[in-house]
Amino acid sequence: GKGPLRIVITGAAGQIAYSLLYQICSGDVFGQEQDLIVNLLDITPMLGVLQGVVMEIEDCSLPLVKGVFPTDSVEVAFKDIDVALFVGAMPRKEGMERKDLLSANVKIFKPQGQALEKFAKKTCKILVVGNPANTNCFILAQNAPSIPRENFTCLTRLDHNRAIGQIASRLKISPKSVKNVIIWGNHSSTQFPDARSATVNVNGKETPAYDALKDDNWLKNDFVSIVQKRGAAVIAARKLSSAMSAAKAICDHMRDWWFGTKDHEFTSMGLISDGSYGIEKGLVYSYPVQIKDGKISIVQDLKIDDWSRDLMDKTQKELIEEKNDALKATST
Ligand code: NAX
Structure with a gap:
């Protein structure tokens, strides 16, 4: 049959990812015939939390899941992926202006775009969720020029x-x-x-x-x-x-x-x-x-x-x- 689909979820220790992972891993999105390998990316201080998420996925005992890999490295996370769900972003803090929020997120999405360019499959389908979602997607696309433009989307x-x-x-x-x-x-x-x-x-x-x-x-x-x-x-x-x-x-x-x-x-x-x-x-x-x-x-x-x-x-x-x-x- 088909080989496993490699998916990366960024911000994987956060609250959206927590609601998302079961639905994806249970076959609700890519179908009941499709095996999955799931890379979970978050920042270094969240690696402990991520370990807990990995345990829970294991405890769901889901037959489609062929591997779950927690990491704080974009190189590991984006290697050969087919699907990238960019959920993690820098949240707006009190007193933060839009410009500050944007520049904080550029610092995240520029290197992630470069990693996508370097390590992901060229057919990779991309969804940006982290806010400001449209502009984060724009920055990502700018930094991954060899991935077709139609593979970049953001969530509305x-x-x-x-x-x-x-x-x-x-x-x-x-x-x-x-x-x-x-x-x-x-x-x-x-x-x-x-x-x-x-x-x-x-x-x-x-x-x-x-x-x-x-x-x-x-x-x-x-x-x-x-x-x-x-x-x-x-x-x-x-x-x-x-x-x-x-x-x-x-x-x-x-x-x-x-x-x-x-x-x-x-x-x-x-x-x-x-x-x-x-x-x-x-x-x-x-x-x-x-x-x-x-x-x-x-x-x-x-x-x-x-x-x-x-x-x-x-x-x-x-x-x-x-x-x-x-x-x-x-x-x-
Ligand atoms: P959380 O704060 O619960 O989780 C975000 C996670 O991202 C955290 O674990 C954080 O450590 C991680 N993160 C931060 N920087 C990272 C980086 N450089 N690499 C990898 N991970 C990183 O937020 P959550 O409620 O899950 O929301 C996630 C994002 O979705 C936010 O930006 C939020 O504004 C956005 N949303 C977008 C929506 C849309 O429709 N487009 C709707 C829902 C949501 O508000």
Whole structure:
């Protein structure tokens, strides 16, 4: 059969990784036929914690897992990998400005990008989760020029799932009955959660979300701001950032990349822009995508009205600023 898939998870001693590892190792993402070798990367002071995670994976006695390797070395972690999940990042501390956060993360993602370039398989599929996710992904890609651009993605699936959840609970229907919401732009509070292409299935009938909700005002205001601020609301309530839902979104993102999206359905992913929808080429921007045979394509020709254009440009503007700050930090 197939050889084992080599996966690296960075930030593997953290809380998202803790929710993520069982789902991956149990075959929930890459399928029940696919053996796995899992490299766990974290920083040196976390190696003890990582040892505990390794024990727990062993204690789950999962048949697909052919090896688990904890390490603080990027060389060991990225050697010959097929899949890289970049979960670890420098968290924002109190009083830290965005520029400081960006330069702290450039210090992490630049060497990790260089290690990816040197040690990973050229076919390696990459998902960046650690914040600022889009710009961290941009820096990673810059430093791994021999890996195809379409292999770099960042996570906006959590925002996408949050948007579905809001519409489903508003209409009191299953999330499974809500399709084709879109997250445009940055995984930040400037993101544009867009329901204009969304449809809902109410009593067996497929209807545009805007018609079913009969409330454009809610879709244009509360819906947008609830989704934009959901991460902050979870932190305020839980005193910790989203982890269970983030891990679930990572699994959704990777499973769709592996096995494809359903016909006539799309999802959202941060990608290196090819200029679609007038977005600056090279920026890591979240788009509506369809996936077939491992190939991600941006959904084209959606109608963009002035209201949407404005929101799409606003989040682009933030990403350009982040990119410029990050590039400044890289050169120093
Ligand atoms: P934790 O603080 O629990 O875990 C992060 C782990 O990364 C720690 O164990 C830390 O030691 C490790 N780490 C730090 N620097 C590292 C390095 N250079 N190499 C390897 N490991 C390193 O955070 P957690 O709650 O797991 O969140 C992880 C990241 O996901 C954060 O940046 C967070 O902001 C981001 N998120 C992104 C989301 C998205 O949708 N894109 C949603 C959830 C989450 O907020």
